[in-house]
Amino acid sequence: MKMWPRSLFGRVALVVFAGLALAHVLTFGALLRERGEFSQDMMLAYLGRDVASALAILDRVAPDERAGWLPRLARKNYVYALGPAPTAEPANGALAQRLSQSVSAEVGAARVGTMVRSGPPDTAPALHLPLRLADGTPLTLQLLPPGAMISNSAVALLLLQLAFLAAATWWGVRLAVRPLGQLARAADALRPGARGLVLDEHGPREVAQAARAFNAMQQRIDTHLAERQRLLAAISHDLQTPITRMKLRLEQLKDADPRDRLLGDLDGMQALVEEGLAYARTAQATQEPLRAVDLNALLDGLVCDALDAGHDAELIGKLDLPLVTRVQALRRALTNLLDNALKFGGPAQVVLRMAPGEVQIAVCDRGPGIPAEELDKVLQPFYRVESSRNRDTGGTGLGLAIAQELAVALGGRLRLLNRTEGGLEARLSLPLVSAGG
Numbered sequence: 190m191k192m193w194p195r196s197l198f199g200r201v202a203l204v205v206f207a208g209l210a211l212a213h214v215l216t217f218g219a220l221l222r223e224r225g226e227f228s229q230d231m232m233l234a235y236l237g238r239d240v241a242s243a244l245a246i247l248d249r250v251a252p253d254e255r256a257g258w259l260p261r262l263a264r265k266n267y268v269y270a271l272g273p274a275p276t277a278e279p280a281n282g283a284l285a286q287r288l289s290q291s292v293s294a295e296v297g298a299a300r301v302g303t304m305v306r307s308g309p310p311d312t313a314p315a316l317h318l319p320l321r322l323a324d325g326t327p328l329t330l331q332l333l334p335p336g337a338m339i340s341n342s343a344v345a346l347l348l349l350q351l352a353f354l355a356a357a358t359w360w361g362v363r364l365a366v367r368p369l370g371q372l373a374r375a376a377d378a379l380r381p382g383a384r385g386l387v388l389d390e391h392g393p394r395e396v397a398q399a400a401r402a403f404n405a406m407q408q409r410i411d412t413h414l415a416e417r418q419r420l421l422a423a424i425s426h427d428l429q430t431p432i433t434r435m436k437l438r439l440e441q442l443k444d445a446d447p448r449d450r451l452l453g454d455l456d457g458m459q460a461l462v463e464e465g466l467a468y469a470r471t472a473q474a475t476q477e478p479l480r481a482v483d484l485n486a487l488l489d490g491l492v493c494d495a496l497d498a499g500h501d502a503e504l505i506g507k508l509d510l511p512l513v514t515r516v517q518a519l520r521r522a523l524t525n526l527l528d529n530a531l532k533f534g535g536p537a538q539v540v541l542r543m544a545p546g547e548v549q550i551a552v553c554d555r556g557p558g559i560p561a562e563e564l565d566k567v568l569q570p571f572y573r574v575e576s577s578r579n580r581d582t583g584g585t586g587l588g589l590a591i592a593q594e595l596a597v598a599l600g601g602r603l604r605l606l607n608r609t610e611g612g613l614e615a616r617l618s619l620p621l622v623s624a625g626g
């Protein structure tokens with residue numbers, strides 16, 4: 190099925206056009222056939238009378254003048270020749286018989302011989318009908334093979350009609366399929382926290398209905414997500430005060446062992462609350478104004494901070510032009526990625542690369558990486574890989590979720606890849622022209 194197109198557009202267009210073209214060509218063929226039969230009937234009726242008058246003329250003119258008359262008596266489909274017919278096999282086709290009968294009926298069977306056919310087999314033959322003039326001179330009526338049944342102008346007309354059919358098919362199918370493509374693009378662009386594509390609600394009824402339904406669904410998802418973020422923000426915010434109060438009260442506890450353990454738990458709770466708040470705030474990241482920033486300086490600052498804190502980190506590559514982006518959101522996302530690389534994978538490398546239309550900031554480490562089936566899951570909030578829970582690396586499982594939300598708010602995307610040489614690469618791709626959103 191190599192001819193079967195892969196796109197819906199191609200398939201529908203092919204089916205519609207093939208059906209229309211077939212029906213059209215069949216109708217054309219049927220009309221042509223009918224016309225052929227009709228003109229054959231007319232020709233047969235005319236031929237007998239015409240041959241009779243040709244014989245009458247030749248009978249009357251002097252024998253030596255007859256040859257001069259022959260071209261004048263010739264017609265488009267038949268000519269006369271003085272002399273007997275060539276020796277060839279008799280023609281017994283239906284048309285030959287009808288021709289003989291038509292001539293015999295007008296000039297009398299006695300003056301008409303047996304029709305013979307000549308010409309190579311498998312081609313339309315030339316037919317020769319032996320006749321005799323009144324004085325017994327042999328004369329041959331030579332019927333030329335029929336020319337093309339269809340004229341060049343009719344072929345041109347047929348091709349023109351087929352071209353119109355093709356154009357109408359293309360236009361009609363495009364009209365029907367285009368909204369599907371727009372819907373697919375809008376669905377593809379649908380990302381939590383990012384302004385999706387709003388579909389045009391005008392147009393044919395079904396399309397407008399689908400567009401309204403899609404826009405409403407997009408709106409519901411946005412509202413739902415915003416509500417969840419608000420809830421998380423409210424809980425996180427309200428928990429901060431009691432945690433601080435409990436800490437103050439615990440400070441007064443004399444017994445050091447339970448006090449330190451409880452304070453440790455409260456520190457964990459506080460970290461969770463702070464991360465929860467940070468996660469909830471990612472929804473507002475798109476409100477931060479766009480600014481042109483020197484990405485080299487920003488990354489250099491992050492790497493220097495890590496070095497100052499005693500970690501091993503380096504920056505590779507540089508960008509020659511300023512990047513238009515939301516700097517707070519970008520710094521926050523990169524800090525999370527770099528923290529993870531240092532926490533889970535020892536020495537970290539921040540690699541700056543250019544790709545068509547985007548700039549990539551890859552935060553690479555030499556740690557254990559993440560099992561392939563969990564690469565997507567760790568981007569979800571509160572998801573932590575089992576081994577890191579067991580090793581109790583600390584953390585809330587929100588760092589990557591925050592980085593992912595911020596990447597979307599920056600009009601880019603975050604991807605995690607296990608490096609072939611070992612370790613994880615967290616690749617943040619940002620659009621070069623505008624930060625989107």
Ligand code: ADP
Pocket residue numbers: 529530533534554556557558559567572573574575577578583584585586587588589590613
């Ligand atoms: P947290 O670090 O607070 O646990 P994250 O969302 O930052 O939460 O990370 C989720 C999980 O992804 C981590 O618990 C860890 O299992 C895994 N992970 C993140 N970064 C790395 C890394 N650089 N190398 C290995 N595993 C990682």
